[in-house]
Amino acid sequence: MDDLHDLSSAGPMVSVFRTESLPEGMLVKGLLESAGVTVMDKGMSEGPYRMGPVDLWVPKDQEDEARALIAEAREQD
Numbered sequence: 001m002d003d004l005h006d007l008s009s010a011g012p013m014v015s016v017f018r019t020e021s022l023p024e025g026m027l028v029k030g031l032l033e034s035a036g037v038t039v040m041d042k043g044m045s046e047g048p049y050r051m052g053p054v055d056l057w058v059p060k061d062q063e064d065e066a067r068a069l070i071a072e073a074r075e076q077d
Contacts, residue, residue, distance in 0.1 A: 013040060016066045017056040025054025028070060035069055037062050 019025045025041065032039045043055040058066045 012060045013057040014060050014063050015055050015057050016063060017070055018043075018053060020053050022051065022054060025056065028073070029054075029056055031069060031073055032056065032058065032066055035065070037066050037069070039066075 017025070017028050019028070029039050029041055038059055040057045041054055042057060043053045056066075
């Protein structure tokens, strides 16, 4: 969910994941979204050739769930 308009009612946001790898960032974003976590990505340059770090932010009230999902996925790796 990239649209800031949709996130305006989400409340305070916290960073839960950062990577230099765009594919890894998008995989983690998809994991969180598929679990119903609201996610905003920041840090990538816009345009057809996205690059740069990926920071994933979630509403503060979903932070624990997001971190648990990320930790579980890392354990399975």
